[in-house]
Amino acid sequence: MISPDINAIREQVSLALIEDLGGELNAHNDITANLIDESENATATIITREHCVICGIAWVEQAFALIDESLELVWQVKDGDTVEADTTLLTLTGSARAILTAERVALNFLQTLSATATVTASYAKLLAGSNTKILDTRKTLPGLRMAQKYAVHCGGGQNHRIGLFDAFLIKENHIFSCGSIEKAISRAKEMKPGKPVEVEVESLEELQQALLAGADIVMLDNFTNEQIQKAVALTQGQCKLEVSGNITDERLSSLATLGVDYISSGALTKNVKAIDLSLRVNLA
Secondary structure: OOOOOHHHHHHHHHHHHHHHOOOOOOHHHOOOHHHOOOOOEEEEEEEEOOOEEOOOHHHHHHHHHHHOOOOEEEEOOOOOOEEOOOOEEEEEEEEHHHHHHHHHHHHHHHHHHHHHHHHHHHHHHHOOOOOOEEEOOOOOOOOOHHHHHHHHHHOOOEOOOOOOOOOEEEOHHHHHHHOOHHHHHHHHHHHOOOOOEEEEEOOHHHHHHHHHHOOOEEEEEOOOHHHHHHHHHHHOOOOEEEEEOOOOHHHHHHHOOOOOOEEEOOHHHHOOOOOOEEEEEEEO
16 A cells, blocks of 8 residues: 655645745745735635545645645545545634735645545445446556555555656567567566566457466456456466456456456546545634
8 A cells, every 4th residue: 555655745845835826835926816915814625526536645745835825624534434525524724915926736636546446436336236346547647656556555556666766567568579488577577586577468369378387466457357367267266367458437346256366457536536625714
């Protein structure tokens, strides 16, 4: 499981604020917020306008703290909570200027990560009662790899490899360049003993080659349900099986009955539609 690293989150949020503030972390660069008297205090609430699974609290906290550490935040939810439309998520009290300066960056992180968690939760629900787990991929938004993988966990999914360093995933071009599935797997095991070795295959013949070569996981790429059934029978538990490609809501439930270990989907992180959130201010 990916756990949030507060220092990494602070740096990530800082970069987003700097982008918003003209190249430096200086709240005085928010020319619109400066229209408000510096002494003006406010109470604000963040609400969701739609059903969602919450993720991103630490990012929101850092966004407001980096602008004004004296702001008071009171959460009504925690990461992983499922909430309905019109639920109040957070109440803030303090400088009206600071609240409005940090608002957009805070909401950007919260609505994006909650979107990932929400999509993941809907997929995980369709697999409920089976032994098949939903996995993410490396198809994350640039710069948000660790954040989105944390969001997948909050939604009830599991993380695939983090990057190119922690597990082998041997695909068509790797196989072609190495010469064969057997050669690629053999080299992987020699180079990094103990690292998981996964191979993507496009046919039952390639699956057989991967099994003989000792793959730890085999990804069945764009297999039909009938082909997947044959692959499960052929494998007989020799390695873990993962299904990828053409993963839709309609297909998930049927895939869960076929006996595969994992289903991976890039849609969890790359096709997300931001959750509709709103921040409302009341002057003190």
